[in-house]
Amino acid sequence: MLERNDLPNKFTYPFVLKACAGIGDLNLGKSIHGSVVKFGFGDEVNVQNTLVHMYCCCRGGEGGVEFARKVFDEMSRSDSVSWSAMIGGYVRVGRSSDAISLFREMQIKGVCPDEITMVSVLSACTALKFVQEMPIDPNPVVWRTLINACRAHGELKLGRKLPDS
Numbered sequence: 159m160l161e162r163n164d165l166p167n168k169f170t171y172p173f174v175l176k177a178c179a180g181i182g183d184l185n186l187g188k189s190i191h192g193s194v195v196k197f198g199f200g201d202e203v204n205v206q207n208t209l210v211h212m213y214c215c216c217r218g219g220e221g222g223v224e225f226a227r228k229v230f231d232e233m234s235r236s237d238s239v240s241w242s243a244m245i246g247g248y249v250r251v252g253r254s255s256d257a258i259s260l261f262r263e264m265q266i267k268g269v270c271p272d273e274i275t276m277v278s279v280l281s282a283c284t285a286l287k288f289v290q291e292m293p294i295d296p297n298p299v300v301w302r303t304l305i306n307a308c309r310a311h312g313e314l315k316l317g318r319k320l321p322d323s
Contacts, residue, residue, distance in 0.1 A: 165197060166193065166197060166199075167199070168199050168202045168204065168205055171190070171193075171194055171199055171202075171205045171208065172204055172205060172207075172208040174190055175187070175190060175205070175208040175209060175211070175212040176208060176211070176212070178190055178212050178216070179208075179211055179212040179214075179215035179216065180215075182215055182216050183216060184213075184216040184221060184222055184225075187212050187213060187216050187222075187225075188225070190212075191209055191229075194209065201234060203233070203235060203236065203237060203240070206229055206230075206233050206236075206240065207237070207239045207240050207243055209226070209229045210226045210229050210230050210240060210243040210244055210247065211226075211243045211246075211247070212226075213225040213226035213229065213247070214226045214243065214244070214246065214247025214248075214250055214251075215247075215250070222247075222251075223247050223248065223250075223251050223253070226243075226244060226247050227244065230243075230244045236269075237269075238269055238270060238271065238272045238275060241260070241261075241264045241269055241271070241275060242271075242272060242274045242275040242278060244260060245257045245260050245261055245264075245275055245278045245279065245282075246274070246278040248260065248282070249278045249281045249282050254282035254283070255282075257278060257279065257282040258279065258282050258283070261275070261279050261282075271300075273299065273303040276300055276303045276304060276307070277303060277307045280303075280304055280307045281307070
């Protein structure tokens with residue numbers, strides 16, 4: 159693309175970054191991030207969200223998550239996808255307490271979690287106690303998501319303890 163003098167745009171970068179996440183190459187990801195900044199797309203929320211996701215998926219584990227958190231913290235505006243990507247990244251590397259802390263911060267800031275966020279948070283939880291003490295008022299969508307996540311993760315006993323909605 160660049161060899162043909164076709165410049166990337168805010169729609170191109172998420173696809174390239176997702177491909178980079180798929181191969182998990184942290185150095186390639188950093189290089190693409192440099193290109194994002196060079197071509198002026200560093201403030202595009204969709205590009206930033208994909209950067210967070212990409213860094214969380216790249217080999218280097220903790221290093222990648224730390225880069226993701228830096229991108230996340232520097233976002234001028236974020237959405238539920240931003241929060242979900244960062245929470246999911248913490249879960250991916252086994253930092254459950256950080257995932258739960260970020261989820262609580264999300265709630266304090268008034269960002270409504272979506273189903274993806276809830277699945278990540280459930281994955282971070284090791285006991286029903288957290289579900290019972292959730293910092294949000296669960297609605298039928300939340301309960302349905304939690305029950306489906308329990309089923310997907312083979313936690314049928316936990317799923318049976320959740321209320322019917």
